[in-house]
Amino acid sequence: xxxxxxxxxSQILAAGxxxxxxxxxxxxxNAMYWYRQDLGLGLRLIHYSNTAGTTGKGxxxxxxxxxxxxxxxxxxxxxxxxxxxxxxxxxASSESSGNTIYFGEGSWLTxx
Amino acid sequence: xxxxxxxxxxxxxxxxxxxxxxxxxKTSINNLQWYRQNSGRGLVHLILIRxxxxxxxxxxxxxxxxTSKKSSSLLITASRAADTASYFCAKTMDSNYQxxxxxxxxxxxxx
Numbered sequence: 001x002x003x004x005x006x007x008x009x010s011q012i013l014a015a016g017x018x019x020x021x022x023x024x025x026x027x028x029x030n031a032m033y034w035y036r037q038d039l040g041l042g043l044r045l046i047h048y049s050n051t052a053g054t055t056g057k058g059x060x061x062x063x064x065x066x067x068x069x070x071x072x073x074x075x076x077x078x079x080x081x082x083x084x085x086x087x088x089x090x091x092a093s094s095e096s097s098g099n100t101i102y103f104g105e106g107s108w109l110t111x112x
Numbered sequence: 113x114x115x116x117x118x119x120x121x122x123x124x125x126x127x128x129x130x131x132x133x134x135x136x137x138k139t140s141i142n143n144l145q146w147y148r149q150n151s152g153r154g155l156v157h158l159i160l161i162r163x164x165x166x167x168x169x170x171x172x173x174x175x176x177x178x179t180s181k182k183s184s185s186l187l188i189t190a191s192r193a194a195d196t197a198s199y200f201c202a203k204t205m206d207s208n209y210q211x212x213x214x215x216x217x218x219x220x221x222x223x
Contacts, residue, residue: 040215044213
């Protein structure tokens with residue numbers, strides 16, 4: 001059972017570059033999420049999607065965009081990376097919003 | 113902004129002792145969930161407790177919910193070194209269904 005697959009696992013990125021973090025789930029979950037986790041802080045929601053074809057802004061959406069063209073994929077794009085976007089990014093999914101969330105293993109991103 | 117607090121921020125106990133972590137919130141919830149995160153890994157769901165429930169068990173884990181005090185506790189009994197991790201509570205508010213996360217409790221079990 002794969003669950004949630006994120007790629008890349010880690011990346012060092014030059015400031016100003018565009019970057020897409022990929023996320024795929026095989027559980028046919030309706031809802032998907034992108035979180036960032038910074039040292040000493042809990043998870044902060046970047047963007048979410050309650051169902052394919054729809055997306056919404058979370059707590060910290062600025063500098064990020066998402067798309068949900070189908071049920072399985074939910075890529076996160078940094079249009080022009082900045083050092084403050086250095087973080088661990090977690091993709092997650094749930095059967096529907098508010099239910100148990102299943103997480104990927106994270107993508108460690110360093111912007112220099 | 114995140115609603116509520118978790119305490120303690122860090123907890124260090126001897127193996128075999130019980131560990132209790134608390135989570136508070138400010139507005140009505142639909143449900144509250146506890147997750148565990150091992151260092152460098154994704155979060156793993158432990159228990160979901162609904163607003164009309166008061167207690168749930170799963171193995172050595174016991175979660176209680178007191179809606180009058182707007183608080184929840186996670187008890188790990190007979191702790192093991194492998195329980196060393198960070199534990200997070202997440203609340204689903206009545207107003208929407210997005211989870212609101214606390215900053216977590218870092219639990220260290222000393223062998």
